[in-house]
Structures are given as C-alpha cells and as structure tokens.
Amino acid sequence: MGRKAGSNGQRTAAAIRRVGLRLIYRRGFEAMSLRELAAEVGIQAASLYNHIRTKQDLLFDLIREHMEALLAQTDAALGAAPAAVSERLYAFITHHILYHLEKKQEVFIANFELRALEPSHYATIVAMRRAYEGRLIALLDAGVAAGEFEIRDTRVTAYAILAMLTGACTWYKPEGRLTKAEVVELHTHMVLHGCIGRLPGAADPRSTRPAGVRTA
Structure with missing residues (x-):
C-alpha cells in the first residue's frame, strides 16, 4: 500500500496509533512487528521513527x-x-x-x-x-x-x-x-x-x- 498523497506528520502519527491499536488487539503486542505496522499505515519502516521511538x-x-x-x-x-x-x-x-x-x-x-x-x-x-x-x-x-x-x-x-x-x-x-x-x-x-x-x-x-x- 503506497503512501497517501497529501499526508502530513499529524495525520501519519494518528494513523500509526489507530493501526497500531488494531494490530495489537488482533495479533498481540509481541507478535505485531513494526514492519507490519508501517506497511499497514503506508509508510517506510524507517519513517516510523519520526513518530515513535520504540x-x-x-x-x-x-x-x-x-x-x-x-x-x-x-x-x-x-x-x-x-x-x-x-x-x-x-x-x-x-x-x-x-x-x-x-x-x-x-x-x-x-x-x-x-x-x-x-x-x-x-x-x-x-x-x-x-x-x-x-x-x-x-x-x-x-x-x-x-x-x-x-x-x-x-x-x-x-x-x-x-x-x-x-x-x-x-x-x-x-x-x-x-x-x-x-x-x-x-x-x-x-x-x-x-x-x-x-x-x-x-x-x-x-x-x-x-x-x-x-x-x-
């Protein structure tokens, strides 16, 4: 899934939380990977660290x-x-x-x-x-x-x-x-x-x- 045109830092941070919540609920914290989270949000895995530390x-x-x-x-x-x-x-x-x-x-x-x-x-x-x-x-x-x-x-x-x-x-x-x-x-x-x-x-x-x- 490609990054959505017109996205900004605030929207991306909100998407990370929303998708992270869903993935942790569905898969469990240990099973969820940051790579999977980034793919669901539509950003590169390295870009996650602009919004979360760990x-x-x-x-x-x-x-x-x-x-x-x-x-x-x-x-x-x-x-x-x-x-x-x-x-x-x-x-x-x-x-x-x-x-x-x-x-x-x-x-x-x-x-x-x-x-x-x-x-x-x-x-x-x-x-x-x-x-x-x-x-x-x-x-x-x-x-x-x-x-x-x-x-x-x-x-x-x-x-x-x-x-x-x-x-x-x-x-x-x-x-x-x-x-x-x-x-x-x-x-x-x-x-x-x-x-x-x-x-x-x-x-x-x-x-x-x-x-x-x-x-x-």
Missing part, C-alpha cells in the same frame, strides 16, 4: 491515552451528576459501561498487554488505574458514611463492581438482544441494589433507588 513506547502511549481519557471523562460525568451519592454512583456505572463498550480495543489492550510494559511504564499505568479505582472507592465510602450504603469492605466491593462492569466487554454484541441502555440498566440495578443494604429501620432496598433509575 514499539514499547507505542504501547505505553496507547494505554496512557486510554487511561487519561477514562479518568477525564469519568470526572466530567461525576461533576455533572446530582449531589446524592447514589446518583453519582449511577453516573459512574453508566459512564464506565458505555465507555468500555465503545472502546473495546483500548480496554482489551490496557488489561491484557499491561504485562508487556517495561517497569517504569508499568508503574505509571498502575498508578492511573489506582486513581480510577479510587474514584469508585470514594463513592462507596461516601455512601456508607451517609448511611445510604451497607458495605463491609468498600475496596473489595469496588474491585468486584469494576470486574463485573468491565466484563460486559467480553460478551456484549451490538447485534444481540440487549441494547447498550439495557446493559446499563441491568448493571446499575445489580450494583445499586447490592450496595443499598437492609439497615435497621430502613425501607426495603427493592423500593429504594435514585430518581430516574428504573429497576430491571
């Missing part, structure tokens, strides 16, 4: 950009949500699921190629993942403090919630019987009703939900 740097940049987008968009979703903890948790769940269903390649690579990162890159990404997990843990802690949630261990609960929500990426199919909105609804129902425990004197949790949240 294959390792490309992987790191792809995962880092994914985590930066996830953190920024999550903060925006939480900032736009009502003040009630249950509403903020609803916003977190909704954004997490929709983002992960729409970014399946990025999510897969961030989870399964994390081990391929060199130590300094690995530490950077793990710190970003901890920051993301911290958003959810803080919500659960706030819900417990406000008496809205009954949770024995908010950290373990956060890990369980994230595993369940992210797991939708592995089975959801756009052509399947559930829409994205229905997937969100089912998961928010499970999470919210799992967190809203039966405190002494509290109403039945099956009748307790934030405004605008329909039960599945």
Whole structure:
C-alpha cells in the first residue's frame, strides 16, 4: 500500500496509533512487528521513527491515552451528576459501561498487554488505574458514611463492581438482544441494589433507588 498523497506528520502519527491499536488487539503486542505496522499505515519502516521511538513506547502511549481519557471523562460525568451519592454512583456505572463498550480495543489492550510494559511504564499505568479505582472507592465510602450504603469492605466491593462492569466487554454484541441502555440498566440495578443494604429501620432496598433509575 503506497503512501497517501497529501499526508502530513499529524495525520501519519494518528494513523500509526489507530493501526497500531488494531494490530495489537488482533495479533498481540509481541507478535505485531513494526514492519507490519508501517506497511499497514503506508509508510517506510524507517519513517516510523519520526513518530515513535520504540514499539514499547507505542504501547505505553496507547494505554496512557486510554487511561487519561477514562479518568477525564469519568470526572466530567461525576461533576455533572446530582449531589446524592447514589446518583453519582449511577453516573459512574453508566459512564464506565458505555465507555468500555465503545472502546473495546483500548480496554482489551490496557488489561491484557499491561504485562508487556517495561517497569517504569508499568508503574505509571498502575498508578492511573489506582486513581480510577479510587474514584469508585470514594463513592462507596461516601455512601456508607451517609448511611445510604451497607458495605463491609468498600475496596473489595469496588474491585468486584469494576470486574463485573468491565466484563460486559467480553460478551456484549451490538447485534444481540440487549441494547447498550439495557446493559446499563441491568448493571446499575445489580450494583445499586447490592450496595443499598437492609439497615435497621430502613425501607426495603427493592423500593429504594435514585430518581430516574428504573429497576430491571
């Protein structure tokens, strides 16, 4: 495939990331070669080094950009949500699921190629993942403090919630019987009703939900 007429550095750099993401997702980081990447982009292999230093740097940049987008968009979703903890948790769940269903390649690579990162890159990404997990843990802690949630261990609960929500990426199919909105609804129902425990004197949790949240 020949180089496209009129291409420039910015477009080529974007193409390298886009094609690199697809090839790593399809073939795995170790199996993907820079020669293959260059051929798919339509440039000479030597020209790749005008845009990336190494294959390792490309992987790191792809995962880092994914985590930066996830953190920024999550903060925006939480900032736009009502003040009630249950509403903020609803916003977190909704954004997490929709983002992960729409970014399946990025999510897969961030989870399964994390081990391929060199130590300094690995530490950077793990710190970003901890920051993301911290958003959810803080919500659960706030819900417990406000008496809205009954949770024995908010950290373990956060890990369980994230595993369940992210797991939708592995089975959801756009052509399947559930829409994205229905997937969100089912998961928010499970999470919210799992967190809203039966405190002494509290109403039945099956009748307790934030405004605008329909039960599945």
